Amino acid sequence: MSARLSSATDYAALLDKYDTWMFDCDGVLWHGDRLIEGAVDVLSLLRRQKKKVLFVTNNATKSRKSYKGKFDQLGVEAHVDEIYGSAYAAAVYISSVIKLPKDKKVYVIGMKGLEEELRDEGVSFLGGTDPADCTVAPFDLADFTPDPAVAAVVCGLDTAINYTKLSKAFQYLTLPNAAGRCHFLATNEDSTYPAGAGLLPGAGAISAPLRYALGRDPVSIGKPARTMLDCIKAKVDYDPARTIMVGDRLNTDILFGQAGGLATLLVLTGITTEADITGPNASNIVPDFVTSSIADLHLGVAGK
Ligand SMILES: O=C(O)[C@H](O)[C@H](O)COP(=O)(O)O
Numbered sequence: 001m002s003a004r005l006s007s008a009t010d011y012a013a014l015l016d017k018y019d020t021w022m023f024d025c026d027g028v029l030w031h032g033d034r035l036i037e038g039a040v041d042v043l044s045l046l047r048r049q050k051k052k053v054l055f056v057t058n059n060a061t062k063s064r065k066s067y068k069g070k071f072d073q074l075g076v077e078a079h080v081d082e083i084y085g086s087a088y089a090a091a092v093y094i095s096s097v098i099k100l101p102k103d104k105k106v107y108v109i110g111m112k113g114l115e116e117e118l119r120d121e122g123v124s125f126l127g128g129t130d131p132a133d134c135t136v137a138p139f140d141l142a143d144f145t146p147d148p149a150v151a152a153v154v155c156g157l158d159t160a161i162n163y164t165k166l167s168k169a170f171q172y173l174t175l176p177n178a179a180g181r182c183h184f185l186a187t188n189e190d191s192t193y194p195a196g197a198g199l200l201p202g203a204g205a206i207s208a209p210l211r212y213a214l215g216r217d218p219v220s221i222g223k224p225a226r227t228m229l230d231c232i233k234a235k236v237d238y239d240p241a242r243t244i245m246v247g248d249r250l251n252t253d254i255l256f257g258q259a260g261g262l263a264t265l266l267v268l269t270g271i272t273t274e275a276d277i278t279g280p281n282a283s284n285i286v287p288d289f290v291t292s293s294i295a296d297l298h299l300g301v302a303g304k
């Protein structure tokens with residue numbers, strides 16, 4: 001049963017109990033480029049209280065560096081080593097977990113941020129934002145010459161998705177491949193994306209056509225998978241017993257926190273609604289704490 005936070009004492013106790021605060025981004029800090037009211041004040045409060053603040057997002061459209069640019073533009077203090085995105089986790093997974101040989105390449109369905117992280121990790125890739133792939137022209141298989149070096153396909157949120165990208169990825173994932181089957185990777189599988197003015201199809205909806213056509217699931221790297229936490233552990237010392245994951249989506253953020261042995265705080269400013277956690281159709285994923293918005297944490301100062 002979740003503890004529904006309400007009093008200043010509740011929030012003060014949370015502020016006292018946890019030293020490291022991991023924040024999901026979309027639906028917790030902002031919707032698109034619109035900050036959630038009170039979010040900045042709470043982040044400043046946590047920093048004044050010498051808390052460790054980390055940002056852990058499944059949004060693979062931006063690299064850690066370009067997220068730093070977004071934080072700066074929004075006037076939110078953040079440092080690159082505090083930012084962990086699924087594009088970064090995917091690049092680390094390809095370079096350090098599957099150890100893709102340097103002479104091999106990745107076919108990318110995704111955007112600039114994913115390409116930047118792959119480049120920073122020394123992973124060769126094609127596709128992505130290449131104008132030749134960003135086309136609505138019909139795809140002619142007879143004209144397609146697959147690059148024999150491709151040994152993995154990675155699929156992230158791609159707002160310029162099209163039939164050419166899906167067809168090339170499908171070809172790479174079904175061609176006989178000298179090094180065994182081509183890896184099928186997803187940066188994350190969120191079904192929807194909480195954009196500024198409402199919901200849009202998420203990264204999971206971008207890889208879904210391939211899953212259906214192939215009858216094969218990708219290895220998903222973002223939350224709730226451990227890979228993201230392993231990337232954080234490699235860079236940040238934190239005590240799981242005194243760490244809390246704050247998120248808006250039960251099957252990514254809350255599961256991620258639970259898998260990592262962290263406390264979990266669900267906020268209702270993003271994907272999850274009251275009906276998802278109470279009543280007859282409530283989810284079986286139960287966060288430790290629930291509150292309306294991270295802005296509520298400010299009440300904790302009064303409660304001290
Ligand atoms: O579709 C997606 O990729 C996700 O919905 C989105 O980017 C989630 O980002 P997060 O809530 O993990 O910051």
Ligand SMILES: [Mg+2]
Pocket residue numbers: 024025026027028247248249270
């Ligand atoms: Mg979110």
